[in-house]
Amino acid sequence: MKLKAIKKYCIPIILIVIALIIEMFLSNYKLIGLDKAEIGKNSIDYYIEDNNLIIDKIDSYIKKLEIHYEADEDAIVTLNYVYLNEFEKGNAGSCKIELYEPLNSYILNIGKNIENIEIADAENVKITDIYINNEYTFSFIRAFGISVLFLLLYYVFYNRKHICKRLDVLGLMIILGIGSIMIVSVPSLANMAPDEQIHVYNSYYNSSLSHSEFSEAFYFVSESPGHSLPLSIETNLDLNEHLNSKEMTEAEASPKSKFVTYDQAPYLIAGLGIKFADILNFPFTIGFYFGKFTNLIFYAILSFFSIRKSKIGKKIVFAISILPTSIFLASHYSLDGIMIATLTFATVMFLNMYSDKNTKITKKDLALFIFPVILASFAKAIYAIMILLLLLLPKDKFSSIKQRRLFKTSIILILLLLSFTYVVPMMTGGIAGDSRGGDTSFAGQVTSIVTHPLGFIQMCANNIYIGVYKYLFNPENYNFFGYLSAPDSTMRLLLFVLLIYISLTSGHEFKIIKGKTRGIIIFIVLLISAMIYGAMYLTFTEVGNSLVAGVQSRYFLPILLLILISILPRNKYIANNENLEYSIISVFYIIILFISVYSTMIVLYAI
Structure with missing residues (x-):
């Protein structure tokens, strides 16, 4: 009985600890071989040529690039760079980033050995400083994702002899676990799912039956076409802090009809989460996430009963x-x-x-x-x-x-x-x-x-x-x-x-x-x-x-x-051993789900 209790409660805790250790290693292992002078945050020189900002003769590893700037409006710039691959051969890379006017700084994940960098299309922004940021970091979101992966796999292993009877619970855990990773990994912006700006508006509008209230933060996240998504956790946090500021969240309430039309009724689900966060006086971005979570919970519960019934x-x-x-x-x-x-x-x-x-x-x-x-x-x-x-x-x-x-x-x-x-x-x-x-x-x-x-x-x-x-x-x-x-x-x-x-x-x-x-x-x-x-x-x-x-x-x-x-x-x-078969199928399904989310969300936006 004691051994069973250890397996049930202690092993999940051990798996979470292992996930934390893995995250610590993944975030910082490339810093181990660097010189002491390369560790930390160091300013880097640059010059202007043909209206492009040039940083050459870098020849070092860059974990993150930190750009400080002044802008009168949001500006999209192009980052062109040459990096060395595993065989020290030069390869060209490029990406576009949006420098938000109110932030004045942008941190971009690089994670490569860089030879030189060119910042083009920067006519509408004044870049004041650029830093190579090789500081030790820890991504709680990636640690959370790895923990979810380990716990789901452990649940399948623990119930492998009767997993077919547990498909409803396993489905609920997969939906809530993977869905939560999706929600916390991506930025607090509404341009990810098809037509999401429209759905955000309707959800917020129906979150209260007596009045409507739209802040500058709401208009920012639901603007169409949407903003480019920040490519680092640091810039996402800076953006969230700005969205939660007083000047962005102040709004005047306007009266609205308490009657909800039939086509707006489904929006009451996300609206419930938004209203709950509002009652608890949570910051705007937390309320934005709550709306997503209530949609996810509704889907998870109904899917659970679909499988069970x-x-x-x-x-x-x-x-x-x-x-x-x-x-x-x-x-x-x-x-x-x-x-x-x-x-x-x-x-x-x-x-x-x-x-x-x-x-x-x-x-x-x-x-x-x-x-x-x-x-x-x-x-x-x-x-x-x-x-x-x-x-x-x-x-x-x-x-x-x-x-x-x-x-x-x-x-x-x-x-x-x-x-x-x-x-x-x-x-x-x-x-x-x-x-x-x-x-x-x-x-x-x-x-x-x-x-x-x-x-x-x-x-x-x-x-x-x-x-x-x-x-x-x-x-x-x-x-x-x-x-x-x-x-x-x-x-x-x-x-x-x-x-x-x-x-x-x-x-x-x-x-x-x-x-x-x-x-x-x-x-x-x-x-x-x-x-x-x-x-x-x-x-x-x-x-x-x-x-x-x-x-x-x-x-x-x-x-x-x-x-x-x-x-x-x-x-x-008829399978010879149906529980074994679906244990293997579930493991493959979970791994495919995690790798898909990891490569498209965690790596890009949450590290």
Whole structure:
């Protein structure tokens, strides 16, 4: 018993200590071989040539470059440099950085042996001093990330003999752990997830039911186009300190309606976190993170219950719930995470009701299906079509023919009611073209379709043909981090192979879904897909264009489980040791997730 307690409580503490030691080594091991004079913070000489700032004959290791400047407005400069690789061969490198007007200094991670540096495009900024910063540092965020990695791997190892029964808890831990790393690693700016500036505005606007309050800090983080992300933890901290200053956080409250429109309801989730931070009088940047965390917690809890409640396809639900793309979207002010979580949960509830032939339909099961679909359709009305799945429930689920007919009538009425949020604005001209798509016009696009019906049909067929690979079989879709740099292609491919393996070896569990039912599910999937394409073609595509603009893979993630139900083979596969198999799969999944986040977020912004 004592040995078991040691394993359960002491080993995690040891792993955290090891993570701290590893971080201390990673941050400072390159300083060990330097001369004493090179350690610390040293000023460096430079000169101006052809309006470019030149620093030559450096020939030394630079951990961080510290630039001090004076500017009347934000200025984007280009840093060109020559560094020596492992074989002491010169290589050229370049990056753009944004020097923020209020900060007066910028620290840039270099971590290379540099020969010379050129700072170009610096006409609108006066650089006063430049330092080589080779001081000893410690990244608490990287230490946190490594700790999360070790603890997740340890949980899998500790439960390896019955991990299949713990997939719900493991999924919850992965989502909260990896999602938290994503949130704390990236800067307090809103230009990472697609359309995030819009979602930030709506979340803050709905964080209070009685008034709206927007500070200068809010306008700074939600400005579109967004600011360049600071490429070091030091500059991020300086930026946060500026955003939390009195002059940036003062704002006058304006009265607003206490009524929240249906399309704004999903923003109440992030708004709850923002309001909670406001009540506790936390700084602005902490409140900004709280909004993200409440979105993540909502996604994690609903995913936990999706995995736990799933009677068939549990492993596939687990794999979908911990997709890197889904966790990333859930960790930001995007509504996509909410839609993925709600519709995956609704699909699980449908599968449970459909597969349990001996149990009559209950109000609880119906509520657990309908309310998530309604919440998702508030965000994007096209997903209201999911309500039609209830029409596929077997007749044995009802006590009488009358009850079954009344039930089907109610479902049709609910669908019509939800459709009003999409159809009525379309019919009344309330939907206009989105200027971000170019020369768009809703009315002009409709006229074009009416006058060229055969061309429209051909265009639809071509786009669907292209989209099957682009949005379903493209590995990039499942390990995608918005506007941040893309994860390594190897990680994307490994994850995709893992997803295929999980799907093919677990797909037999859907054999209870008969051919006719599968056909109807495919029709529902195609109908939702057509509405996605239709919405983007009418509002986001230039009139007469033969390629639908604005369609993205994230729109299909909420119906990924439905798609897999439709296309997976029914061949039965039984692993010799299922717990061992999923212990190995979980380890690979966790490592892929961590490396993807580490390379795209921690290394760039949190060190």
